[in-house]
Amino acid sequence: xxxxxxxxxxxxxxxxxxxxxxxxxxxxxxxxxxxxxxxxxxxxxxxxxxxxxxxxxxxxxxxxxxxxxxxxxxxxxxxxxxxxxxxxxxxxxxxxxxxxxxxxxxxxxxxxxxxxxxxxxxxxxxxxxxxxxxxxxxxxxxxxxxxxxxxxxxxxxxxxxxxxxxxxxxxxxxxxxxxxxxxxxxxxxxxxxxxxxxxxxxxxxxxxxxxxxxxxxxxxxxxxxxxxxxxxxxxxxxxxxxxxxxxxxxxxxxxxxxxxxxxxxxxxxxxxxxxxxxxxxxxxxxxxxxxxxxxxxxxxxxxxxxxxxxxxxx
Amino acid sequence: xxxxxxxxxxxxxxxxxxxxxxxxxxxxxxxxxxxxxxxxxxxxxxxxxxxxxxxxxxxxxxxxxxxxxxxxxxxxxxxxxxxxxxxxxxxxxxxxxxxxxxxxxxxxxxxxxxxxxxxxxxxxxxxxxxxxxxxxxxxxxxxxxxxxxxxxxxxxxxxxxxxxxxxxxxxxxxxxxxxxxxxxxxxxxxxxx
Numbered sequence: 001x002x003x004x005x006x007x008x009x010x011x012x013x014x015x016x017x018x019x020x021x022x023x024x025x026x027x028x029x030x031x032x033x034x035x036x037x038x039x040x041x042x043x044x045x046x047x048x049x050x051x052x053x054x055x056x057x058x059x060x061x062x063x064x065x066x067x068x069x070x071x072x073x074x075x076x077x078x079x080x081x082x083x084x085x086x087x088x089x090x091x092x093x094x095x096x097x098x099x100x101x102x103x104x105x106x107x108x109x110x111x112x113x114x115x116x117x118x119x120x121x122x123x124x125x126x127x128x129x130x131x132x133x134x135x136x137x138x139x140x141x142x143x144x145x146x147x148x149x150x151x152x153x154x155x156x157x158x159x160x161x162x163x164x165x166x167x168x169x170x171x172x173x174x175x176x177x178x179x180x181x182x183x184x185x186x187x188x189x190x191x192x193x194x195x196x197x198x199x200x201x202x203x204x205x206x207x208x209x210x211x212x213x214x215x216x217x218x219x220x221x222x223x224x225x226x227x228x229x230x231x232x233x234x235x236x237x238x239x240x241x242x243x244x245x246x247x248x249x250x251x252x253x254x255x256x257x258x259x260x261x262x263x264x265x266x267x268x269x270x271x272x273x274x275x276x277x278x279x280x281x282x283x284x285x286x287x288x289x290x291x292x293x294x295x296x297x298x299x300x301x302x303x304x305x306x307x308x309x310x311x312x313x314x
Numbered sequence: 315x316x317x318x319x320x321x322x323x324x325x326x327x328x329x330x331x332x333x334x335x336x337x338x339x340x341x342x343x344x345x346x347x348x349x350x351x352x353x354x355x356x357x358x359x360x361x362x363x364x365x366x367x368x369x370x371x372x373x374x375x376x377x378x379x380x381x382x383x384x385x386x387x388x389x390x391x392x393x394x395x396x397x398x399x400x401x402x403x404x405x406x407x408x409x410x411x412x413x414x415x416x417x418x419x420x421x422x423x424x425x426x427x428x429x430x431x432x433x434x435x436x437x438x439x440x441x442x443x444x445x446x447x448x449x450x451x452x453x454x455x456x457x458x459x460x461x462x463x464x465x466x467x468x469x470x471x472x473x474x475x476x477x478x479x480x481x482x483x484x485x486x487x488x489x490x491x492x493x494x495x496x497x498x499x500x501x502x503x504x505x506x507x
Contacts, residue, residue: 075348084483087347138482140352183483254483273428273479278418282349286413 065131068142070209072283077216078136079235081178081188089216096177096215096236103221105154109164109194109242112157118220122206124157125149129210130203132226135265135294141279146224147207152198154240160194164242167197169223169234184250190223190234191247191261193303201226201299204237227293227300229263260314264304265294269313322384326391333395336361337402351410355403359480360487362399363473366439367491369393370470374501390446393466397443400473404436428479435472438465467502470495 079089082096103121106113127147134142155167172178173187196202203224206213213219218235225232231251251259258272267277267290278287293300304312320328340361344353372389375382412419423429442463444450451459474495478488 072348080483086349086352140349275422275426277421280351280411282352285351285410286415287411287418 065133065143067131067145067209068281068283070211073142073144073208074214074217076142076282078138078230079216079218080183081173081181082216083180084183090214092179093215096172096219098213098215098220098236101220101238103237104239105158105241106239107164107168107241107243109160109162109244111159111161114158118206121149121154121204121221125153127206128203130201130224130226132201132224133291133294134226134230135279135290137229137231137259137263137271137276139271139274139276139279139290140282141288141290142282145209146203146205147210148203148205148224150200151202151204151223152200154204155194155197155242158240158242160242163244164194166194166243166246167192168239168241168243168247169237170239170241171218171234172236172238184254188234188250189247190232190249192223192225192232194242195303196225196300199300199303201296227264227296229265231259232263258314260311262304262312263314264300264312265290266292266307266313268292269310271314322387325385326388329388329391330395333365333391337399351406355406355411358399358403358406359477362396362403363470363477363491365392365396365399366466366470366473367494369396370466370498371494374498374505377505394443394446397439400436400439404432428476431472431476431479435469435476438469438472442466442469467495467499 075090076086077089078086079093082089082092099118101118102115103118104113104115127149129145129147131143131145134144151167155164169190169192171188171190173181175181192202205218205222205224206220208214208217213222215236218233218237221237222235223233223237232249246261249259249261251263252261265276270276276290279290280287291297306312337358340357341354344350344357347353369389369392372382372386372392376386377383408414408419412422423433442465445454445459445462454462474488474491477491478485481488
């Protein structure tokens with residue numbers, strides 16, 4: 001097909017096009033440099049102090065951890081019931097009604113089962129403040145100042161018997177309130193051994209930064225187990241059962257090769273598709289080495305006798 | 315027809331400006347969000363993959379639609395923009411994600427098929443982007459040039475598997491891209507003789 005003379009670009013325009021592209025790329029660089037400069041400013045040597053090597057890890061409470069900004073903690077979330085993207089939950093979760101809310105405590109291992117209103121739970125147990133590292137199985141991390149109740153307090157109140165070997169958590173699954181409620185084909189289920197559940201690090205969080213939990217963070221009550229990958233932290237819990245059998249947790253059911261029950265953080269055991277040796281701290285540049293048990297080896301190491309057993313670490 | 319007749323060369327300029335604006339929009343969106351690094355990395359990777367796949371769709375669609383046939387020369391622009399997005403994706407990974415920590419990068423690459431496929435795709439695309447001009451076609455001769463550029467199919471296949479491996483769940487997008495590529499290859503095979 002012959003080219004019409006009207007379709008031939010005049011030489012002047014043709015040459016100018018390079019200038020235009022260069023100008024465009026220049027414009028692109030401006031915001032990036034601005035934000036990049038800000039990020040560079042917050043990358044001093046203190047970072048190593050934040051994540052000291054395991055051998056010199058001090059007690060959890062005395063660590064100088066730098067909490068991730070509130071806007072980041074509430075804007076970057078995995079909550080698949082509200083969508084798969086990190087910013088979906090913050091946008092879509094506002095429809096979740098978190099009051100009134102009741103939590104069922106039961107299972108064959110509980111001598112004193114019952115339904116409890118969330119306000120009742122908050123009123124009856126001491127609310128503690130803990131700044132914990134948060135490590136996602138996707139190899140990113142944050143530092144989160146939680147407010148919450150010790151899970152052990154709730155379990156003690158349910159009067160566990162000899163059948164209470166595991167704790168099974170079930171989260172809300174309501175298609176009316178959750179646009180992607182059916183992503184896993186049922187409610188999100190997580191579990192812990194009774195020993196893990198009774199560990200003083202384990203919390204049922206009701207707040208972050210002294211603010212009540214926002215919906216995208218798992219309001220009104222969610223699990224916190226800082227030495228495990230983030231998918232263990234069941235959100236918007238409606239049922240806690242003390243059971244004899246090991247619970248089948250949702251991510252294990254999703255992909256048994258890639259996700260397990262224990263899911264303890266360990267830099268030595270890689271995910272089948274990416275490394276777990278390092279992590280990206282959200283809001284900072286570069287990557288940091290990941291710590292064994294996410295830095296809580298002194299507090300939880302005794303529960304896992306075999307450091308070479310992959311069962312504990314995926 | 316009432317549609318104003320814009321010369322094809324001007325349409326190409328509009329396309330270039332448009333894809334530049336998409337990049338700017340992606341950057342502003344990332345800056346607004348809570349995590350600049352992953353937003354930029356995923357945005358450039360995802361849209362780069364789409365552009366490369368679209369560049370491959372031109373040939374079969376041009377046989378069916380005259381409208382596509384008239385814009386066949388845009389294929390090159392789209393392919394090169396796909397490469398520009400891919401380059402940014404790689405640069406973001408080196409600078410923002412790994413902060414020039416070459417040792418860490420090597421550890422990450424070693425034995426990691428997911429990253430290796432991404433790098434393979436970039437290595438394959440680089441000579442194709444460099445030879446995406448008239449001078450290169452003349453230099454090689456059309457047959458040889460075309461043979462070289464069939465490498466795009468290998469590169470795009472690597473890109474799609476790379477995309478697939480990056481997902482924790484929600485595999486729909488990479489699977490859809492893979493299906494499109496398979497249909498494309500099937501079409502190519504049938505029309506090769």
